[in-house]
Amino acid sequence: MVSIVNIFMDYWFAEIITIGNEVLSGKTVNTNASHIGRRLTSLGFTVRRITAVMDEVDEIASAFREAIDRKPRVIVSSGGLGPTWDDKTAEGLAKALGVNLELNKTAFDMILEKYMTRKIPITEERKKMAYMPYGAIPVENNEGIAPGIYVYHNNIDILATPGVPREMENVLENFINKMLRNRSNLKYLEDFIYVENVMESSLAPYVKELVKKYDIYIKTHPKSYEMSHPILEIQIAGSGKQEEEIKVKIEKVKFELLDAIKKLNGIIRNSL
Amino acid sequence: MVSIVNIFMDYWFAEIITIGNEVLSGKTVNTNASHIGRRLTSLGFTVRRITAVMDEVDEIASAFREAIDRKPRVIVSSGGLGPTWDDKTAEGLAKALGVNLELNKTAFDMILEKYMTRKIPITEERKKMAYMPYGAIPVENNEGIAPGIYVYHNNIDILATPGVPREMENVLENFINKMLRNRSNLKYLEDFIYVENVMESSLAPYVKELVKKYDIYIKTHPKSYEMSHPILEIQIAGSGKQEEEIKVKIEKVKFELLDAIKKLNGIIRNSL
Numbered sequence: 001m002v003s004i005v006n007i008f009m010d011y012w013f014a015e016i017i018t019i020g021n022e023v024l025s026g027k028t029v030n031t032n033a034s035h036i037g038r039r040l041t042s043l044g045f046t047v048r049r050i051t052a053v054m055d056e057v058d059e060i061a062s063a064f065r066e067a068i069d070r071k072p073r074v075i076v077s078s079g080g081l082g083p084t085w086d087d088k089t090a091e092g093l094a095k096a097l098g099v100n101l102e103l104n105k106t107a108f109d110m111i112l113e114k115y116m117t118r119k120i121p122i123t124e125e126r127k128k129m130a131y132m133p134y135g136a137i138p139v140e141n142n143e144g145i146a147p148g149i150y151v152y153h154n155n156i157d158i159l160a161t162p163g164v165p166r167e168m169e170n171v172l173e174n175f176i177n178k179m180l181r182n183r184s185n186l187k188y189l190e191d192f193i194y195v196e197n198v199m200e201s202s203l204a205p206y207v208k209e210l211v212k213k214y215d216i217y218i219k220t221h222p223k224s225y226e227m228s229h230p231i232l233e234i235q236i237a238g239s240g241k242q243e244e245e246i247k248v249k250i251e252k253v254k255f256e257l258l259d260a261i262k263k264l265n266g267i268i269r270n271s272l
Numbered sequence: 273m274v275s276i277v278n279i280f281m282d283y284w285f286a287e288i289i290t291i292g293n294e295v296l297s298g299k300t301v302n303t304n305a306s307h308i309g310r311r312l313t314s315l316g317f318t319v320r321r322i323t324a325v326m327d328e329v330d331e332i333a334s335a336f337r338e339a340i341d342r343k344p345r346v347i348v349s350s351g352g353l354g355p356t357w358d359d360k361t362a363e364g365l366a367k368a369l370g371v372n373l374e375l376n377k378t379a380f381d382m383i384l385e386k387y388m389t390r391k392i393p394i395t396e397e398r399k400k401m402a403y404m405p406y407g408a409i410p411v412e413n414n415e416g417i418a419p420g421i422y423v424y425h426n427n428i429d430i431l432a433t434p435g436v437p438r439e440m441e442n443v444l445e446n447f448i449n450k451m452l453r454n455r456s457n458l459k460y461l462e463d464f465i466y467v468e469n470v471m472e473s474s475l476a477p478y479v480k481e482l483v484k485k486y487d488i489y490i491k492t493h494p495k496s497y498e499m500s501h502p503i504l505e506i507q508i509a510g511s512g513k514q515e516e517e518i519k520v521k522i523e524k525v526k527f528e529l530l531d532a533i534k535k536l537n538g539i540i541r542n543s544l
Contacts, residue, residue, distance in 0.1 A: 021489075022493065022507070023305075023306075023309075024309055024318075024321070025309050025313045026309030026311070026313060026319075027310070027507070028306070028493075029301055029302070029303055029306045030301070030305065030306070030322075031301055033298070033324075034295075034298040034301045034302070035298060036298070037295075038298030038299070039298070041297045046296075047296040047297060047298075048325070048326055048331070049296070049323065049324065049325055049326075049331070050295065050302075051321065051322070051323055051324075052305070052321065052322035052323075053320070053321055054320055054321075059320070059321075066338075082472060082473075083472060083473035084473075084476045084479060084480075084492055085480040085483060123473065123477070124477075125477060126473045145473075199392075200354060200355060200356060201354075201355035201395065201397045201417075202395075204355050204357065204397040205395070205396075205397060207356060207357060211357060219294065219327075220356055221294065221300075222354070225415075225416070235294070235299070
């Protein structure tokens with residue numbers, strides 16, 4: 001059986017870490033991880049793991065350390081950069097890297113300027129956001145106060161972004177535009193087929209054959225009741241150096257799938 | 273500084289594993305993890321980690337193995353139990369436990385009955401859903417075909433549920449009602465305050481003091497722009513053996529927080 005690893009070339013793999021108890025208790029749905037996942041995928045990376053941990057220094061440190069040990073090309077975290085007692089990402093990351101946490105002068109200037117222009121005094125809590133691991137580079141946050149933290153370590157681009165979605169997205173884009181060193185030259189393309197009246201288990205043997213034949217990624221997502229009223233979303237995804245080549249491969253796979261669906265009396269839909 | 277661990281007594285901690293490339297690429301938001309997190313939290317568990325991994329046997333096995341090594345009381349996974357080539361959770365779990373994957377007769381009977389009553393023939397793909405780690409107990413799935421997988425290992429209740437949300441929720445409830453051995457006697461309570469016109473960084477020193485004073489969990493979630501128009505959601509959460517005791521503590525904390533908010537010219541809102 002063809003492994004996905006072959007297709008996606010795991011040299012360009014990425015990991016995501018989200019920090020915050022609210023995700024673990026289910027209070028907050030982890031949309032930050034989805035956004036980061038989509039963005040990294042669009043750049044040709046394959047996200048191989050997402051880890052959500054509590055606001056505790058040791059948990060954060062171990063999540064970063066374990067991710068670093070798996071040698072991805074990029075690690076992006078979100079959460080834990082704010083001014084409160086439970087914002088501990090900078091400390092956790094420093095511990096994972098084995099360096100000191102120290103006042104980053106550039107970060108402090110960024111923060112100071114934002115408060116000063118609004119005539120708001122700087123406090124210990126506000127100053128806290130300028131503490132970063134030794135050697136880190138602050139990343140501009142145009143949507144809020146806390147700068148992102150960028151570190152290049154063991155050939156891995158490591159970025160910590162704030163947890164507020166708008167700020168996370170902004171810091172992530174600034175990092176991609178100005179700092180990201182490991183750039184995949186892979187293109188990623190995907191296409192979908194929506195089908196009614198075909199059970200996932202009926203289509204399964206065809207999908208298995210096509211995955212083998214084309215060395216491509218096909219996944220069926222059941223969207224309704226398997227037996228009484230089956231609706232399937234079929235995802236066909238590939239990545240490679242030549243966009244045209246992937247396009248052609250996906251088209252061929254779609255053609256064969258549509259043929260199989262016809263045999264199984266499936267009804268093609270335009271959307272879900 | 274008071275650690276959350278003290279408050280939540282991590283003897284009752286839990287982990288969640290979700291299996292599926294669609295979560296990693298950001299195609300699907302991980303609402304399954306949120307549901308499982310909320311449900312386990314309501315039972316008095318503290319979810320300490322959520323790990324999302326690819327549909328690969330080795331990745332699934334390592335996620336389970338690492339979770340088992342951290343000695344939680346419960347591990348709940350979702351995804352990867354279906355009939356297709358990329359459904360590999362049973363195999364990954366067997367590998368993590370160091371046991372064989374084998375045809376589970378009870379599971380096979382469950383599956384057979386569902387197809388037979390609808391006069392649908394059994395195929396290799398459909399039979400696949402009956403393969404489970406040696407010693408596993410199938411968990412009834414009243415919303416679909418694939419049964420859940422329950423294993424009691426190293427004093428840990430391990431449950432694998434399907435990835436379709438409706439099926440996951442049903443299998444989870446069947447497991448809680450019939451199989452869950454490690455039952456927390458802790459009650460968990462939480463309350464919220466919504467406030468306008470107070471910056472998170474202004475409230476931070478008060479929150480820090482109250483966390484110390486009451487040994488309770490307080491978290492501020494900024495919902496708008498920190499400086500131009502700050503809106504905060506303040507979460508106050510506690511758990512313990514006596515429901516009344518936690519209630520009183522949360523009320524006292526709320527009282528002191530409202531006092532601090534008044535000092536900071538905050539405006540209390542009824543909701544976000």
